[in-house]
Amino acid sequence: MDHTKILAKAKKKGLLRKPEEEYTKSEALSLIMRAGFSTNENVTEYSGRGVGMDVVKQNIEKVGGKLVVESDLGVGSRFVIKIPLSLSITDVMQVSVGQTDLSIPISSVKEIFKLKPETLVRDTEGTELCMIRGRCYPVIRLSEYFGVESEITELTDGIMVFCEDDHMRACLFADSLIGEQQIVVKPFSPYLAQHNIAESGLSGCSILADGSITLIVDVKTIISNIFGN
Amino acid sequence: MKGRESKVAFENSAENIRLLTFFVGEEQYCADISIAHDIIKVPAITYIPRLPEYIKGVINLRGKVVPICDLALRFGVEGEEYDGQSCVIVFSIRGTQVGFLVKRVGDVIDITEKQICPTVNERSFISHIVTTEEGSFVKKINLEEVFEA
The missing domain is CATH 2.40.50.180 (CheA-289, Domain 4)
Structure with a gap:
């Protein structure tokens, strides 16, 4: 994923909460988990509404877990899901x-x-x-x-x-x-x-x-x- | 509930909205009463380090650990003093309970759709302005936005 493109798209959608230049790479990548964020231009039957990742993140956080996105342009992306041993x-x-x-x-x-x-x-x-x-x-x-x-x-x-x-x-x-x-x-x-x-x-x-x-x-x-x- | 309210017959229809009002600093705010879970006296708050100043910590609410947010600090009001009238209102937001520390709780008001007007900025902490029967303005809080980091 290209974090500069994500940042530009998020800016367009008004999802940024601080000046664009203050975003680190990992903060920019985590923007894909915000409600309403999608880089798809066209909404299809399955994607483009900016809901998917937001729901994933919310559900992981509901059990006290964490979702971290790491990505290098042209190399690949890694989604790390950390789930605590809850109620143990x-x-x-x-x-x-x-x-x-x-x-x-x-x-x-x-x-x-x-x-x-x-x-x-x-x-x-x-x-x-x-x-x-x-x-x-x-x-x-x-x-x-x-x-x-x-x-x-x-x-x-x-x-x-x-x-x-x-x-x-x-x-x-x-x-x-x-x-x-x-x-x-x-x-x-x-x-x-x-x-x-x-x-x-x-x-x-x-x-x-x-x-x-x-x-x-x-x-x-x-x-x-x-x-x- | 007689007297003043009796002239407005409350019907639980789509046009009628019931709101809970409370004070932060000198200002009166309100929120949808249907998501208010508890109103409690300010309990012992366990401080949690390394968090924004407006998160006061967590409380033990009947066996549940509930975070407490100081609304005055969240809104940037400084030097808010809490006394015996201060309390915590616990709201359910996105399926989780969050307690908000307020100076005091006001009233429960029933309004119609005509009395409520949305604000321009979607990202604002204030989603609507409510005009009361008496003609004063009350700000309706956008709890979803307050919840966001």
Whole structure:
């Protein structure tokens, strides 16, 4: 698919929400999933009304999934459908960061420990690294990543959660440990899915026994958001 | 429901539209009451980071996780203060429930088709202007557009 042509067509149809030049390639490609978008000049019995992809996307988002379009002109297109394990029971480690309650899937957690000051090193860019059995792993401060205010700023005061997901490893820094929980994962509402919540590193939420809501962290997305793939 | 309303006999026909009015900032807005699901007092809202400022977070509505959108911030009204009269109206939009935080709920009004007039811009948050019996204007919200990212 030619993303410049898609953009031009979307502009003609008045589907753009910001200046044309601000659209990235992937944003332009995702325009094909908007209601009313079609590059067909003629409406036939089956196509041309701009409904198909919109319905596909809406139905995937209804179950909390994601549809991503990748395409290279002249090479081919790939439609990636990501569907969450909805309503499944997961073991999580619950931590608190400021006022926010986060749950890290146990499957991603390798170790939980308090940082000893002598194991902390900084590289030239100021990235904090933590030494675990002779190897260095980056420290991700969850309060900074999520923009949540927290009183605990010293790495030695909080708790380190050493995580591994899809061969990526990092230490997530939280204020304190609440405990282990079994939770029922609920996908986020399509309203939040529209705001790219999955790309922000949250994969779902869950209602706890006291009625409060905990947010489930997607370790892999957080690490790749910070350090690239 | 007697008194003022009694002179307008309400018939549930195509020409009659029943609307729910509410306040955002100083302005009065309305929406189709048939898609209003709940009106509740502002509950404890669980903040979700890394989202636009107007999405306040999620609430637990009888076991369902419902996102909350602050309409004042969505419309760019700054410094809205919420008090005891403030509440959340939960609407069903495209099959999902979304709660909207408003300053206070107004009234339920019955209008006829003559009192409602569409606005020019389809992409606007306001789809129609409603003229009430008293002659004041109420803006009807295009919830589909508010729902969009």
